[in-house]
Amino acid sequence: MKKNILFVAALFAGSLAFAQGTTTSMKNKKGLEYLPQAGDWAIQFDAVPLIDFGLNALKLNTNTGATAQHLGYVSGFSNVIVGKMYTTSTEAWRVKVGINYSSNNSETVLATYGANGDENYIQTQNDAVTNIILGFGKEWRRGHNRLQGFYGGEAMIVLGSPSTTTSFEYSLDLQQAITEGVEAGGATRNLGISKSGSFGIGARGFLGVDYFVLPKIAIGAEFGWGIGFSTSNASNSVETDNAGTTETTESQVLKNSGLNIGIDDGASAAFGGSASVNVTFHF
Secondary structure: OHHHHHHHHHHHHHHHHHHOOOOOOOEOOOOOEOOOOOOOEEEEEEOHHHHHHHHHHOOOOOOOOHHHHHHOOOOOOOOEEEEEEEEEOOEEEEEEEEEEEEEEEEEEEEEEEOOOOOEEEEEEEEEEEEEEEEEEEEEEEEEEOOEEEEEEEEEEEEEEOOOOEEEEEEOOOHHHHHHOOOOOOOOEEEEEEEEEEEEEEEEEEEEEEEEEEEOOEEEEEEEEEEEEEEEEEEEEEEEEEEOOEEEEEEEEEEEEEEEEEEOOOOOOOOOOOOEEEEEEEEO
């Protein structure tokens, strides 16, 4: 509910900005320009971590992500940075780049072996996620004084893994494990996901509002609606002892493709709608 109120308020502010005549230049008492001008560059990213940092510094928050949690907010940026190049004071090209990667290892002792039973037979599990998001589009602006509305469209490409992929490694190869008595003859071991990938192309429309709190620094909100086609696949690998010889086989465990349409918020769908609270620095 809080999230809906927040973004409805932002949309209302944006509609006011569009309704007013367009202001393309506004300076403070020191002669510093508030608004973007032709030839300016800008960088935009999710504002919530920055807000959290400030609140933590003031001891008003005690944990990372508290702002998003209190607002019921889901970021549409997902580690995405947006760069802008202004061709005029009201038009800009947008480039979007996002790289999301994580890898976590955990070890489990499956058995012990050796003359004194002091050697460990260990299984290592790796959970990894990789996503690369690339986008290119055009933005138009209109607004009154420091309140500026913007809208536009962008094309997107998404590469990576469709979800968390899990693979396994062992401290002994299969034949050694059988020799040491920690695996039985004819045993099968799961090696987890051996191949995984996804690819998607799509288009997204967006609408938002910026308020320039300082010269060339704006806090804003953006909404998006998208449509795209994506495909993903994954294969699982197992190894089996066959009379002293290790055989490895792979089987497909995921193959999906389809058209995705998104409205409202929801950052998990790369081509779906997304909402974000952002901060933009202009240079």
